Amino acid sequence: MYLFAGLKEQLGTYLDNEQVKQVEQAYVMARDAHHGQLRSSGDPYITHPVAVARILAEYHLDPQSIMAALLHDVIEDCDVSKEEIAEPFGEQVAELVEGVSKLTQIKFQTRAEAQAENFRKMMMAMVQDIRVILIKLADRLHNMRTLGSLKPEKRRRIANETLEIYAPIALRLGMYGIRSELEDLGFSALYPMRYRVLKESVKKARGNRKEIVNTIIGSIQERMDAEAIDARVVGREKDLFGIFRKMREKKASLAEVMDVYGFRVIADTEDTCYRILGILHNLYVPVPGRFKDYIAIPKANGYQSLHTTLKGPHGLHVECQIRTESMEQMAENGVAAHWLYKSGKESNPAEVRARDWMRNLMELQSRTGDSIEFIESVKVDLFPNEVFVFTPNGSIIELPLGASAVDFAYAIHTDVGNSCIACKIDRQLQPLNTPLHNGQTVEIITAPGARPNPSWLSFVITGKARANIRHYLKNLRRDEAVNLGKRLLEKTLDTTTLDDYSDELKEDIAKQTKHKTFEDVLADIGLGQMASILVAHRLEPEEEEAKKEESAEQRPLAIRGTEGLLVSYAKCCHPIPDDPIVAFVSAGRGIIIHRVECNNVSDLHKSPDKFMPVQWEADISGEFSVELRVDVFNERGVLAKVTSVIADAEANIINIDIDHQDGTTNALNFLMTVRNRLHLANIIRKVRKYSFVNKIQRSK
Template sequence: MSGIEVLADRLDSYLEPDQVNLVRRAYFYAEQAHDGQTRRSGEPYVTHPLAVANILAEMHMDHQSLMAAMLHDMIEDTGIPKEALVSQFGDTVADLVDGVSKLTQMTFETKAEAQAENFQKMALAMARDIRVILVKLADRLHNMRTLGALRPDKSRRIARETLEIYAPIANRLGMHSLSTEFEDLGFKAMYPMRSRMIAQAVRDARGNRKELLNQILESLQACLEREGLEGKVLGREKHLYGIYEKMREKRKAFSEIMDVYAFRIIVDKVDTCYRVLGAVHSLYKPFPGRFKDYIAIPKANGYQSLHTTLFGLHGVPIEIQIRTQEMEDLANNGIAAHWVYKSKDDVINGNHARTRQWLKGVLELQQHAGSSLEFIENVKIDLFPDEVYIFTPKGRIMELPKGSTPVDFAYAVHTDVGNSCIACRINRRLAPLSEPLESGQTVEIITAPGARPNPAWLNFVTTGKARSNIRHALKHQRQSEAIALGERLLDKVLVSFDTTLKQIPERRIKAILQDYGMENLEDLLADIGLGNRMAYVIARNLLSNDAPAQAEIIQADTAQQPSTEEAPLAIRGTEGMVVSFARCCNPIPGDPIVGFITTGKGMVIHQETCNNLAEHRGNSEKILHLTWDKNVSGEFTVELRVELEHQRGIIAQLATSITVADASIDKISVDERDGKISVVQLALRVRGRLHLSQLIKRIRALQGVTRITRLKN
């Protein structure tokens, strides 16, 4: 019997006869189109699409997916256009083939940016029709099974790509069987020697374990019969890549991993799952804290099962998974099982809706990502979840990757909640926003209108959504702050030419923007604020003699010579990320200050006497004279060196004095100079020079303090 007839026989079990005939027709069309083409192994090319269709048939996929599998290389390899496929097989099949072709054209061997761009295309194709990725995964699986015909370097590249991209996607779509086969085949191609050694060790261990394994299996089966429960008990083999990863990541010896005996119990309905759980817990003692209920709270990819670990015969650990047959099929085929159980709405809605939700999240990440590399970094985090389950105050369950913090939770609830988050309560107690969350906790987010994300959050958030939204918000915040500073800097220079930005004619501004290749004035002002362009140069260009609009500028004759007296720019302390305070001299309100324009960073404020500015003092374009605004706000860092005599409790007294003076300690270090004197170095936060002098006065009043110095450089 030919290959297509064997497939047709298999399809008869779950498809209509006319649907099977459509799949046959697609096969004969592909056979004709690929006539004369062979694979690297020498077989006729059509054996590949037929094998891909067989893989999808094992998952009981619909006839359109199978037709697309037969035709998936058509557009790329035979020159037959998409329009021809539309006329022959309809829009849906042609769109699927086109989607798979676009994914096939992706070349991951180029630099990281290209790989990331391609991954974005994949995300979009998946969002349009999830079957595109299912056909692509089946195509990749057959290619992985036939890697032997390729050069070692090429097979290693394909294996790495499979382990990094395709296996996690299969896992995220709940397709466990596919994911584990990808991992084992990829492992074998990437590390052939390691794979052989672990495979041999597994074979040796299996022989030694056989007797005990059978004893446990028989006792579990007898326990079910005694309790009158229907169910079949299966031994569960750990796959090679899984063993390798556990050995590598958890630093466990092979014997430790193989000491665990794993079983799966398949039952008829959900109610029986819990009854079986009770039965096995009465047979063997359970490990405390090792029970997980993924039936009540399914994983993000739709996986459902009860997990428990027991102390078995001779104290060996036994891992048991208890699930229904539907859950077993969903665990193995994931989203593909949606087509098998399409008559049962609850299964479709559960598994399919979760996948849709994930894809929606992926598209959201794509919109907010600054670059394709940032996007792939965020999605890769999302592809390897080890979940914790958190409750909202109203009892809704949110699923987050392990290690998530309240900020991740806030962004999972809603982007606006994350952006305006200021504090949180975990189980009704106030907690830091950086505290890692644990399953079962109830988290309440406290928000405030006008609050903004903190750049420090990027150091502890784990979810792609939180990371991309924080970066997105900070980018916008930085942009608006840069525009405001740029406008102030440009106006300051223009005032010295006796004009202002508002007095410059519109068409002159447009001419300058055209010269710089910019679309609007905001972009130019942001560039000035970030230090990428000099305000003085822009001002001179705006007032340039060769400009036709120059005659219209108010006081044009005097505009070319700056005024001798230039009013210094006032610093308010609220300029944001584009104005920073130098750590070398730590200026505070009241200190004479200058601003140094740094490309890409904006303005850094130094004390006038700072040694680090010595080489730039003559550069009037980069150094600006500044003053403090009357209403300056915020806290500023200052460093003090305090010499004091050894006394019991003197450091505690020092800390108390600082607190009483309404200042806070950022950093403290103590050095012994000799047997009698200690030197304490402090980084404090104060409001200004007046506050600092009050603080120094209070410290000086302490008995034992011999000298106080403010550190500047």
């Protein structure tokens, strides 16, 4: 029990005797379960859970969390079931232990996939109970402190994961203390040489700076005393990883980074913070554009402080943070401050914001396709360089730096994002991809029938926007695949429709073809991954099917021009209504329409199973791309006259390419949209009337 003695003493400072006894029982269970197990360092394994529990006890976490910390590895390493934990210690402790346990049951294709799924599970458990992540962070912190006994490759992998995932999560939860230690340990393990060199250089530089630091602290403190303000001033040390990151980002030398001096002024009230700001701006000249008010508008993790940069003695830059004592504690401890500084309030700002973030995680998890996509989306939100913008009614929306109006729309509500068509930024109409800046007022214009555009994925940066757009397009593609599959199957069935067959028969076919539902069967037919004739064979008796097969083969599928994502028109030959056409069935892409004379379908007879007969529907409407080549003699204003004729004929020009052939002639290649062959013929006839036109033809 000697290992438990230190923890027991710690717990005695804030838990009652009964609670300490419960924790002791959990220790005994963990000790017995891990009996005989050793860590890589050679220490008994039980030293790890005890160390994790001690880290959490520093934050005065409740007994359930301490018990879960002691038992956090027993499910994974010792074959202890969740029920065995729940019986003596309650369901809550068992849930916490399960939430923290690593994922080992499922086998994954790659390490990346396993890590991503592990992370996803942890995040979802954290959404249910925030204490899961606090235990996980303490677990990671102790592992990082004892990293030295592992092999170099494993050491680097764990350090990299810590810097990429765990340190940003600690920051997101406002726990700067844990975050800076994780970053320092991660940096020393990932880049040991750089760490040592930087540590020595910083130590030397700090020694030389001591006099200037003391001078600045003395000046500030003197001015505070003169104004009768009760505040303390401390020099703010930049951590090594922060210096390294700044040097790398700004491509700056150590001397340039160290030229910035950091100080923290801690006052008693918010009002005093603003008074101190005025005093500092009187004492030293403020640097324009470097003031941030995180008291009025806190950061995403609840962090509050006033930030200002001043020109100090000898022209040196002095960064000052001004905050109250409670803000200082909040900055260090974040969500953990809820347990450490119990007050009348139900929850602290860091906890409220963490819960908002976790609600977004729930939505993100339901809309992302796989674990790797999920972790990439969450990583975006873990590195927020915030931009604060306003809704028309004055509410503040916080977004990462570089976010667009579409990100803003999805931040308000998924439905607003899905149906947005335009935006006004500071009352001016702007493109949806315009990056937003601090203080702008953004108004989103929506339309009932509007839907997300795939091109938005090229500029949105928030995980929520990206996940929702992908989710919508995935569903849209599936719906269109099902509709096309139904049409293809009914064409093969000839005289009957799918409604003529029982649901039982359809479900049987789904099982036979290893699909969950008959809709999945139709989607695969639409995507070209399954032949409709195979499903038709299963739906109908063979002799009846044989009679229909011939006529079905001959009867072409009608093309309406409004099929959507799964019927596309070949860019090699640009078919338009009234052209003789044929369809190429492409696995995963649906069907692609070509002109019959297109060179790319000249081997039609070699693989007839990949092609199918199609025809244009009689009342087809819409715009179709076509290429027109006009050879002209060089004259002034030729291009203007030809484009004018095309525009007057109600055709839309998409692109013009000019091929300079020799000194006397040019080839004008137009990509434009027309309604049908008759529309194109009218344009050709009108252009041909000009005397400067040598030759005009549709590109093949």
